[in-house]
Amino acid sequence: MILHIKLFWSFFKIGLFAFGGGYAMIPLIKDEVLKHGWLTVKEFANVVAISQMTPGPIAVNSATFVGYRIASLSGATVATVGVVLPSFLLTLLVAKLVFANQDKWFVKGVFAGVRPAVVALITSALVLLLPTSVNSLVQGLIAITVLVLILKTRVSPLVLIFLGGAYGLLVALF
Amino acid sequence: MGLIDYSKLLGLFFSFLRLGFFTFGGGFAMIPIIERELVRRKGWLTEDELIDSLSVIQALPGAVAVNTALMVGYQVAGGLGAALAAVGVIIPSFLVILGIAGVYHQVQDSALANAFLDGVRPVVIGLIGAAAVKIGRRVLHSWGSWVISLVTFVLVTGFGLSPVLALIIAAAVGLILQSATSNEDDTDDPAY
Structure with a gap:
């Protein structure tokens, strides 16, 4: 039970601070997973390789993999929910704030700046x-x-x- | 918001379940697929709503694929839509990783998976390129937007600026341009 809470909390933190997606998340996940001794460095490298060979975001893949190794199916579920929950809460909050004020000049201004930047980020x-x-x-x-x-x-x-x-x-x- | 539209919720779930199998390449390759399925075929979302969702997502922590599911799900069917789309997009990778974690010691030889991916990776490049061109065509309509885009690209790609910082700066520039050229009641969009 305590193990499950630890798993949840670690991956909740990863989900909360993993800005930049993909490769930017790797150091964060590595720190958290090695700190608790949940995986060795080599095992972690394998998780990264597996993430590249399978569909799905690396944060979610790591959560599922580590959770399963530590505490089987319930561990995998708890860790995966933990890593996604911050995104869920933040997305709902931001969506509510942004899309309710879409006609305001400041929201228009923000989007006018951010839309061209997104083209650059994708490129x-x-x-x-x-x-x-x-x-x-x-x-x-x-x-x-x-x-x-x-x-x-x-x-x-x-x-x-x-x-x-x-x-x-x-x-x-x- | 009256009755819950169950067909939309189910549709969202299954669309993103399917998408979950194809989120190679950091989530951006999903964009043409979402555009085709949810914008053009089902009409649940306009092109502009998709672009705005993508913009907001970039500023939030978390995986692009999951956040895209959450934001598009929310746009189409509110909080419940967001939850179902996210569960849908996660299930495929969850099952695949469980499978691999279960038989971990037997899958040292991944030559076939690597060969498959050697063919998929260039396709992903084409998909991401198409997403950039499509969104660019819609969004880059003034010298101001071109400058924002090019400067962002150089700072992020060339100088390793964090995408989140880049977005904050771009938002500030957009705000300044907007407030310099229009007042609160103005409905013009000077940046386009």
């Missing part, structure tokens, strides 16, 4: 992922083809993800 996420994602001419062509297809046609992004994965498997097997 910089792309630049960050580029070196590990595109390492050959074919992979470059795939990325450009997907970009054009999404912008010009109604093809489903999910179909493109599957086709990409199938291509990767084909290259590896033959």
